[in-house]
Amino acid sequence: MLEIRLHGRGGQGAVTSAELLALSAINEGKYGQAFPSFGPERRGAPVVAFCRVDDKQIKIRSEINNPDLVLVLDPSILRIVNVTAGLKDDGILITNTKYTADEIGKELGLKCKIAVVNATRIAREELGLPITNTTMLGALLKARAFVDPESLIGPLKDRFGRIAEKNIKAFKRAFEETQLAF
């Protein structure tokens, strides 16, 4: 089973990202589970969402404390939340940042594998908004291709309708531009 924890700020779409990932796994015939950190919605406040993917039925319903992958949508989160808490030894931090993986690793004193992409820039250019949730999915799948990136296109179209094409473009650009430091 693969466990992913997503960090963002309320309103940035972390829950939507978790949902899209689960749906792409389910559409591939796998099992997917996505859920928010339950509670009142707080726009702008740090939030987390969770996603599990497995080949067999997912029975666990507690939160993810030892993720395989951590996805950070907003660079400002890195300095206020211990995003790598409980990350597995061979786990990967995938973050939105304008810095390199080395710079991020040094600044935060991290030993884990790191993947970086300037998702804010991509999202501004493609969507006209610094909303990075769909963009960061490209980075996530570049770091670990646990579903076929093509499997996300359907859920993205269903979810975003008219603006789906822009989101798909941002998603694909992030997949190309993500730097893996491992």
Place this chain on the structure above:
Amino acid sequence: MGKRIGLEVSLSAAEAVKMANVDCIAAYPITPQTHIVEHLSELVNNGELDAEFIPVESEHSAMSVSAGVSAVGARAFTCTSSQGLSLMNEIVHIVASMRLPIVMILANRSMSGPISIWNDHTDVMSIRDCGWIQVFANNGQEVFDNVLFAYRVAESQKVMLPLIINIDGFILTHVIEPVEFWEKEQVKQYLPDFKPVYTMHPDRPVTMGGVGMPYVFSEAKVAQDEPLIQSKAEIITAWKELGDVVGRYYKPVETYRMEDAETLFVTQGSFGETVSLVVDALRNEGESVGLVMDRLWRPFPFDEFREATSQAKNLIVIDRAISYGGQGGPLAIDIRSALYKGENQPNITNFICGLAGRDVTINDFKNIYHRAMEKIKENPMEEDFEYYGVRGK
């Protein structure tokens, strides 16, 4: 086989209500039930479901409207949580006495205070004795299947009682997971049209919900409790036939890895699946442990519980609700009562945890198991209970 779709459990529950072809939805939004009602409102608005959607001004009205709808022979659905349930409380009791087969999803949420929107079972336990059939679900698929089961049982002329489907708020309602939908043909095969015994109609006046003077009240109440007790047979049949239609078989009491199990966990609701993983892990460590999951809560399946636990030495009952000043949680109290007269009574330990949505992990359940074994060793006959993981204790 129906289509397998990834969807939030609230939305798939609403889709099941659509498949049940209800005539009226009267509900008032309350967290964490909201998404179910919102989706039903969309389905009615976009013409997918030909029903009246009545956005009432309170839960008291939601149940009152449902009572009227059901009394004229239409299929009624409503849905609420915690404080909403409290507000409709008086009508909840009345519709059971009127034998109106309303179906309600209760997205379980703790009763305030302190004010809480999160999950536990204190809401349903506050109306445990309301006379409704009450079932629990482990996952989204069970919620979907149980909606169709609910109308089939509630409207059976042998039963004619309202039914509550409990689903853990947030933990189930807000999770996206795959659900296998039913084919329309399967629904048609399984769920007949509602044919009420009596209906209210201007041309055929009847009195429903009249006064029960002392000389008739006890008889009326026995005439209400007996069919509830007897409904178990119809419930078992309806679950069996559901299995024959869609291939998933349900029972009042579900069991897991019972082979020679000395110790059994007992759970209700969505804890069941997580504890099944704990049982796997403990078995791998050489522990002799199994799991009993309570699906049917009222009528309480006494015989099924006695049978499931007859070979066990120890029970670890997990409650997600408090019975203030009582002897443990509501589930443990009923289980002690069920096993009181039996021979070879097991040691019964009881842990209350997961209140107001507090996360209970696999490690927590392992801790509970070891703590239970310790307690039984120290004092096997002690009939106390413990709050798990509470700070300052």
